[in-house]
Amino acid sequence: MKLFGTMEINNKGQLEIGGCNCLTLARNYGTPLYVVDEAEVRNQCKLYKSFFRSDSLRTEVIYASKAFLNIAMCKLVEEEGLSLDVVSGGELYTALKAKFPKNRIYFHGNNKSEAELVIAVKSGVGRIVLDNKSEFRLLQQVTKRLGKKANVLLRVNPGIVAHTHEYISTTRHSSKFGESIFAEDIYSFIKEIYESPDICFKGLHSHIGSQIFEEGSFLELASVMLDFIQAIRRKALVKTLELNLGGGFGVYYSDTDTPLDLPNFFERLLDEIYVKSKSLSLEPPKILIEPGRSIVANAGTTLYTVGGIKKTYDGKQFIFVDGSMADNIRPALYDSKHELSLANRMNDKCKEEFAVTGKCCESGDILSKGFKLPTPNIGDLVAVSSTGAYNYSMASNYNRLTKPAVIFAKEGEAKVVVKRETYEDLVKNDVHLVD
Numbered sequence: 304m305k306l307f308g309t310m311e312i313n314n315k316g317q318l319e320i321g322g323c324n325c326l327t328l329a330r331n332y333g334t335p336l337y338v339v340d341e342a343e344v345r346n347q348c349k350l351y352k353s354f355f356r357s358d359s360l361r362t363e364v365i366y367a368s369k370a371f372l373n374i375a376m377c378k379l380v381e382e383e384g385l386s387l388d389v390v391s392g393g394e395l396y397t398a399l400k401a402k403f404p405k406n407r408i409y410f411h412g413n414n415k416s417e418a419e420l421v422i423a424v425k426s427g428v429g430r431i432v433l434d435n436k437s438e439f440r441l442l443q444q445v446t447k448r449l450g451k452k453a454n455v456l457l458r459v460n461p462g463i464v465a466h467t468h469e470y471i472s473t474t475r476h477s478s479k480f481g482e483s484i485f486a487e488d489i490y491s492f493i494k495e496i497y498e499s500p501d502i503c504f505k506g507l508h509s510h511i512g513s514q515i516f517e518e519g520s521f522l523e524l525a526s527v528m529l530d531f532i533q534a535i536r537r538k539a540l541v542k543t544l545e546l547n548l549g550g551g552f553g554v555y556y557s558d559t560d561t562p563l564d565l566p567n568f569f570e571r572l573l574d575e576i577y578v579k580s581k582s583l584s585l586e587p588p589k590i591l592i593e594p595g596r597s598i599v600a601n602a603g604t605t606l607y608t609v610g611g612i613k614k615t616y617d618g619k620q621f622i623f624v625d626g627s628m629a630d631n632i633r634p635a636l637y638d639s640k641h642e643l644s645l646a647n648r649m650n651d652k653c654k655e656e657f658a659v660t661g662k663c664c665e666s667g668d669i670l671s672k673g674f675k676l677p678t679p680n681i682g683d684l685v686a687v688s689s690t691g692a693y694n695y696s697m698a699s700n701y702n703r704l705t706k707p708a709v710i711f712a713k714e715g716e717a718k719v720v721v722k723r724e725t726y727e728d729l730v731k732n733d734v735h736l737v738d
């Protein structure tokens with residue numbers, strides 16, 4: 304298993320994260336347990352802040368909170384000086400509860416409800432990212448009724464097909480997100496937004512998908528969007544001040560993944576944007592990005608206890624752990640891979656492949672289809688790495704499993720940032736119809 308951030312193997316062959324021994328964490332907080340290497344998350348934020356900048360362009364980094372969000376994470380993101388992308392009333396509520404600066408909140412979503420728009424407009428979020436025409440009409444009504452203005456970006460689809468899993472590719476022509484830049488009425492629609500009295504058109508947003516490794520796809524996006532911005536200026540006489548290029552920067556989950564060298568890539572991307580803007584005689588727009596996964600994925604590890612070991616009739620070797628697809632849906636949903644190890648026996652020889660599965664009533668309840676590990680014993684501690692993004696945030700209560708606690712580990716100290724759910728939490732909203 305590749306080690307990230309502050310992960311270390313101590314002299315007893317045990318895994319430590321943020322200076323905390325994983326065995327002690329498991330004993331003190333139970334398993335399954337989401338452990339977040341706080342210093343590693345902060346490092347990633349700092350990396351983005353320091354490398355996504357240029358002398359000639361204004362830039363901004365927005366953390367895509369769908370990857371992993373809770374009040375502690377909001378505080379961390381605020382302290383590190385990033386802005387925040389939220390995509391639902393619930394994410395927005397969390398950000399407001401955490402007192403995240405409202406003008407640094409970007410409110411996304413392809414089907415925002417009237418109630419969600421009311422909260423966004425009333426609280427004065429920085430930008431509402433409009434997805435479509437009906438949402439624009441709804442926002443017009445909301446702003447008029449509240450007598451308040453809203454700053455917006457329009458999400459558009461430039462038809463770029465980036466190489467990634469179909470479920471997380473977002474700019475095929477058939478994608479549900481945004482309005483196509485090829486639609487006949489796109490220029491008149493932008494003009495209408497621009498001329499709308501309570502809505503202030505600031506610019507455009509486009510996000511090509513997630514877990515993408517080819518820099519060409521991002522460079523193509525930037526170039527196509529600049530051409531589009533020039534066309535908007537010519538055809539609709541509207542100036543685009545901001546260009547948000549979304550997130551999607553791929554991370555290492557297994558040895559088939561080769562992440563971009565972000566510092567070099569950003570230098571090239573921003574240079575190309577500047578040069579192309581000049582060649583189109585455009586005043587360069589402010590450039591924004593929205594990384595989610597690449598801020599948190601590698602900082603997260605999930606710890607599980609081995610409860611059983613089984614060899615099937617046809618020879619497949621299973622390790623049963625006390626978590627499941629309910630705390631990590633990614634392998635079942637995207638056939639994604641994670642590396643793993645026995646956190647209490649990091650130096651033992653890995654001899655055979657084991658599949659790791661959990662407690663759910665599904666044959667597709669897979670945490671790993673096969674990974675080389677030492678011969679496991681009941682009670683061993685399994686560490687699944689790179690679970691910081693889209694694990695806790697996609698967790699469910701399937702089979703009435705309780706969601707694990709989330710721990711931030713840093714410099715030998717562990718703090719609970721989300722408590723483990725209890726059985727009582729599971730029934731608290733159930734209505735008792737019978738005494």
Ligand SMILES: Cc1ncc(COP(=O)(O)O)c(C=O)c1O
Nearest residue numbers: 367510513550551593594595596
């Ligand atoms: C609009 C938008 N922005 C940002 C992101 C973050 O993407 P990632 O976590 O791959 O960086 C997503 C998720 O794909 C998204 O839909």
Ligand SMILES: N[C@@H](CCCC[NH3+])C(=O)O
Nearest residue numbers: 369471513514633692693
């Ligand atoms: N949930 C996905 C990514 C979705 C990206 C958000 N638009 C994953 O785990 O990879």
